[in-house]
Amino acid sequence: MLRSGPTGARNAPALEQINAEVFTLTYGSIVRQLISDYEDIEEVNKQLEQMGYNMGIRLVDEFLAKAKISRCSSFRDTAEVVAKQALPMFLNVSANVTNWSPDQTECSLVLTDNPLADFVELPDEYRELRYCNVLAGVVRGALEMVNMEVECRWVSDMLRGDDCYELRLKLKEHRDEKFPYKDDD
Amino acid sequence: MFGLIWTLGNFCATLDPKDPSKPQLGTPRKIGQGCKFRSFTTNNYKCNFLEVPSGIKLVLNTHREAPDLSDVLQSLYDDIFVEYVVKNPTYNPGQPFTSEQFMNALNAFLRQNGLLQQQQIMQAAV
Numbered sequence: 595m596l597r598s599g600p601t602g603a604r605n606a607p608a609l610e611q612i613n614a615e616v617f618t619l620t621y622g623s624i625v626r627q628l629i630s631d632y633e634d635i636e637e638v639n640k641q642l643e644q645m646g647y648n649m650g651i652r653l654v655d656e657f658l659a660k661a662k663i664s665r666c667s668s669f670r671d672t673a674e675v676v677a678k679q680a681l682p683m684f685l686n687v688s689a690n691v692t693n694w695s696p697d698q699t700e701c702s703l704v705l706t707d708n709p710l711a712d713f714v715e716l717p718d719e720y721r722e723l724r725y726c727n728v729l730a731g732v733v734r735g736a737l738e739m740v741n742m743e744v745e746c747r748w749v750s751d752m753l754r755g756d757d758c759y760e761l762r763l764k765l766k767e768h769r770d771e772k773f774p775y776k777d778d779d
Numbered sequence: 780m781f782g783l784i785w786t787l788g789n790f791c792a793t794l795d796p797k798d799p800s801k802p803q804l805g806t807p808r809k810i811g812q813g814c815k816f817r818s819f820t821t822n823n824y825k826c827n828f829l830e831v832p833s834g835i836k837l838v839l840n841t842h843r844e845a846p847d848l849s850d851v852l853q854s855l856y857d858d859i860f861v862e863y864v865v866k867n868p869t870y871n872p873g874q875p876f877t878s879e880q881f882m883n884a885l886n887a888f889l890r891q892n893g894l895l896q897q898q899q900i901m902q903a904a905v
Contacts, residue, residue, distance in 0.1 A: 652865050652866070652870075652872065655833055655860070655872075656861050656865055658832055658833055659858075659860075659861040664832075739833040739872065740833055741834070
């Protein structure tokens with residue numbers, strides 16, 4: 595059984611669970627449909643990321659409610675929380691945070707297995723397809739709601755022959771508190 | 780009300796005794812840094828406040844003798860806001876929303892906690 599995100603039922607204090615195969619196959623058919631709709635692989639990648647972004651901005655509230663963690667004090671902390679708490683909670687996989695850049699604004703999340711890409715083989719004509727791009731979007735969306743603007747991209751993908759899934763996270767900006775209304779209102 | 784909460788929050792962050800760097804009042808600070816206030820009491824009412832890391836602020840005005848309601852606000856966020864608002868596909872984060880189920884669940888929850896006798900206003904703002 596795999597834990598997955600909101601599945602629609604209400605009043606559940608614990609996270610809903612969904613069957614792992616259903617989840618993987620549903621995601622696979624979404625990607626398949628996107629490919630046949632758009633036909634341009636880059637466009638499909640962008641759409642997957644956008645879908646992930648829309649999910650991430652909502653998922654973060656659920657994560658904050660269920661995990662009950664307090665504020666992270668730094669980007670390093672945030673990356674640890676994403677890898678060790680958020681990913682296991684929603685996808686039942688754990689990730690390691692490695693490859694920190696010297697100024698602590700870039701890191702890699704390494705996953706050894708990815709439920710989204712179970713049973714998947716990428717044919718040669720789809721070599722440019724970033725199959726798991728939705729995850730990159732989710733992380734970007736979630737971190738944007740806690741006011742950290744990040745850039746997420748996949749650098750290693752097991753579907754393309756690498757030995758692990760590596761997501762590179764780069765902190766672009768940690769936003770300041772700003773008064774959103776103009777003074778003359 | 781937003782201006783009030785925002786300035787009070789700024790003020791608290793400046794007063795924070797545990798903060799190693801002492802920001803001046805008025806310097807822009809990163810969202811979430813510094814401590815927040817939980818409630819303030821005036822002659823007529825008590826305002827309880829909770830801000831979650833994603834920016835959602837919950838404000839609950841109660842009568843003056845209300846106890847510390849941070850747990851109530853936290854479970855309000857966990858069980859009601861997340862369940863009925865965040866999981867609603869028509870909700871856009873940051874936009875105002877109306878949801879009857881949210882209102883019903885909210886009233887039921889507050890009634891359970893014995894807080895619905897007095898007048899109260901519940902607002903959620905980002």
